[in-house]
Amino acid sequence: MKGEIEVRFERLSAAHDRSGFVCEQPSLTDYLLKFAGQNERGDIAACFVAVAPDSAKVVGYYTISAHAVLENELLPEQKKGLPGYDRIPAFLIGRLARDVTMKGKGLGELLLIDALTRLCSIEAAARMIVVDPIDKNAGAFYDRYGFTPLGQGTTRLSLPMKVARKAVGALRSGPAS
Numbered sequence: 001m002k003g004e005i006e007v008r009f010e011r012l013s014a015a016h017d018r019s020g021f022v023c024e025q026p027s028l029t030d031y032l033l034k035f036a037g038q039n040e041r042g043d044i045a046a047c048f049v050a051v052a053p054d055s056a057k058v059v060g061y062y063t064i065s066a067h068a069v070l071e072n073e074l075l076p077e078q079k080k081g082l083p084g085y086d087r088i089p090a091f092l093i094g095r096l097a098r099d100v101t102m103k104g105k106g107l108g109e110l111l112l113i114d115a116l117t118r119l120c121s122i123e124a125a126a127r128m129i130v131v132d133p134i135d136k137n138a139g140a141f142y143d144r145y146g147f148t149p150l151g152q153g154t155t156r157l158s159l160p161m162k163v164a165r166k167a168v169g170a171l172r173s174g175p176a177s
């Protein structure tokens, strides 16, 4: 992890300045500027923002929502140990992006860690965390953190909740001395 950047994570509110946010994907820039507030108010997606120190400027964001995947979407190995219900509970990281000015500074990783940490502290069961990478580059980013294809013939990726908890636990306990 690159530790040189300082940001704080907060739930999106009217106090945040999103006006100058730009990422490489126009639809993800637009989402923050035009739709994130609406989806917050409608209980569609909770939006968490990374804010620069001593300012209200948003430099990154992600959204989380409750989700379900169909049991028959899963690979045989992903079905192991499941009770045979039609729908399997999951969490969805719907969007995740950082401002172009923060490229390559480790903010993408911090956003993902914050999302995983938050999801691991929710007192509701979910078998896995699902993401829908917007393109191959985004897929490669998630791949780096252990996300694997959810079923066959799909670009959706998933990370078992068990794996996320282990990773978050390891981060909390810090490097082995």
Ligand SMILES: CC(C)(COP(=O)(O)OP(=O)(O)OC[C@H]1O[C@@H](n2cnc3c(N)ncnc32)[C@H](O)[C@@H]1OP(=O)(O)O)[C@@H](O)C(=O)NCCC(=O)NCCS
Residues within 6 Å of the ligand: 001, 002, 023, 024, 025, 028, 095, 096, 097, 098, 099, 102, 103, 104, 105, 106, 107, 108, 109, 110, 132, 133, 134, 135, 137, 138, 139, 140, 141, 144
């Ligand atoms: C994907 C994204 C969040 C990565 O953010 P970033 O801040 O540039 O990445 P970081 O600096 O945190 O990189 C963390 C690690 O991931 C690696 N990485 C970053 N982008 C990567 C990619 N596309 N593929 C593979 N690895 C990637 C970095 O090399 C780094 O590894 P290192 O520590 O070994 O050098 C960013 O490119 C972005 O916001 N893109 C536009 C929106 C988008 O595509 N979002 C994806 C969700 S749909």
